[in-house]
Amino acid sequence: MALLVFLINGIMFQKGCDAMEDYLIKAIGEEEQFRVYACVTTNVVEEARRRHNTWPIATSALGRTMTAALLMGANLKGDDLLTIRVLGNGPLGAIVVTADAHGSVRGYVQNPQVHLPSKDGKLSVGAAVGRGTLSVSKDLGLKEPFTGTVELVSGEIGEDLAAYLLKSEQTPSAVSLGVLVETDNSVKAAGGLILQLMPGAREDILEKLEQGLASMPPVSSLVNQGAKPEDMVKLLTEDLPVKILDKMPVSFSCSCSxxxxxxxxxxxxxxxxxxxxxxxxxxxxxxxxxxxxxxxxxxxxxxxxxxxxx
Ligand SMILES: [Zn+2]
CATH class of the missing domain: 3.90.1280.10 (HSP33 redox switch-like)
Incomplete structure (x- = not known):
């Protein structure tokens, strides 16, 4: 198979015939002014789709939530667990996802076989989720898990999580999540990134990151073109110096027995x-x-x- 080469914002991607492995990276900006976590989750989301027999809108909603849980879970330690609950009044019903600190994630959507007409060529995830709340619980091995809840902003998951991170954790964040579904309903590409500003981030750095975000193509099309988590970080941060702190594989795995x-x-x-x-x-x-x-x-x-x- 021929090698496909893509050029986006001056960065070259090569798409080979081998399926890319799923992994997550943690990167931090100079003087710790910001951090970026990015991951590719194509196989994780496909595994969820296969297990739950989800249709495209449910695949996308569940896949975005699972990707977000992996990105947020990467901040946990030891045996800590993170659970995201999206409780909307739309036809999908509840979405519940749990991730740990080591790249394991599992989850389900209450009604996996929902179909709504697409809007502007995009899956109507927001409409299928509906209005309601998003909660994040962190079980840190204490008596009670820490839980924060926000109202859903759009039901598109990414924006809702950014609202949670700002309101509940006081961290200005940008969250970009994407799942691309094939015509045969299988998952073609999935991934995401979270950018978080640390207290005291300089104005010029903020502007640079905003520019990077605005000029970035959607994550799902980046992953589809062969972009790796490192490429996503590079596209976002452009020439700002960043250091990659960690890289870990991510997978769908359940603790049931x-x-x-x-x-x-x-x-x-x-x-x-x-x-x-x-x-x-x-x-x-x-x-x-x-x-x-x-x-x-x-x-x-x-x-x-x-x-x-x-
Ligand atoms: Zn299980």
Whole structure:
């Protein structure tokens, strides 16, 4: 296959025949005046689409939220977890996504098969999300997770997260998220970036970054043309000096397991469990986050009932 070469704002991208791996980079500007996190998430979003059988609008809404959670989760430490909940009144219903500090993300959308007419050639994500709230919870291993909530601005996710970061975390931020869906519904390209200004950022740097943002093509088309996270950072920051602090792979991964779902069955209580065995004789549980199904036959359920009785 021929190598395709793209030139955008003086930066050259090469698109080869190999699928690019998904990863995230953290970069910081000179004198720590700003930071930029960027990632490519094409495989992550495709995996979510495949697992939940999402149609394009849901793929895009869930993919943007998952990409944002990875970018924000990159600021966590150790076993901390970050959850984004988008609760709109549109046909998609709730979107719930969890990410950790190590590049793992999982998530679901309540109604994965929604179709609305496109607007100006774009998927109507905002209309499908509707009005409502966006919450971010950070479970930092303390008694209560830290949670901040904002009203949705447009339901397009990126703007809504920027509003959250400004209002709840007092950090002026620009959030750019994109998912490009193929005609066969598979994910062609996905990625995102978050730019955050640190307290005391100089006016001239601010102007430069604003220019960089304004002249940047949408992230999804950049990724589609083979741009890597480093290229996105370069396009945004232009000639401002930046240092890349970290690079890590990102992937769709879920922490559910058969043992965890056994605990769910045990927590139903002895009587409920006995009824279930009597009436159904088996059980099938499905993880919301990754759509994995777990089947328990009568014998297995009886063993779980014995455990519940002890
Ligand atoms: Zn799962």
């Amino acid at each position: 058969r043992e965890r779902l056994e605990q769910v069955l045990i927590s139903m209580g002895k009587d409920e469990l006995a009824d279930l065995i009597e009436e159904q004789g088996e059980a099938e549980l499905q993880c919301h986050f990754c759509a994995q199904k777990y089947h328990f036959n009568k014998q297995e359920l009886q063993k779980i009932l014995e455990e519940a009785e002890n």
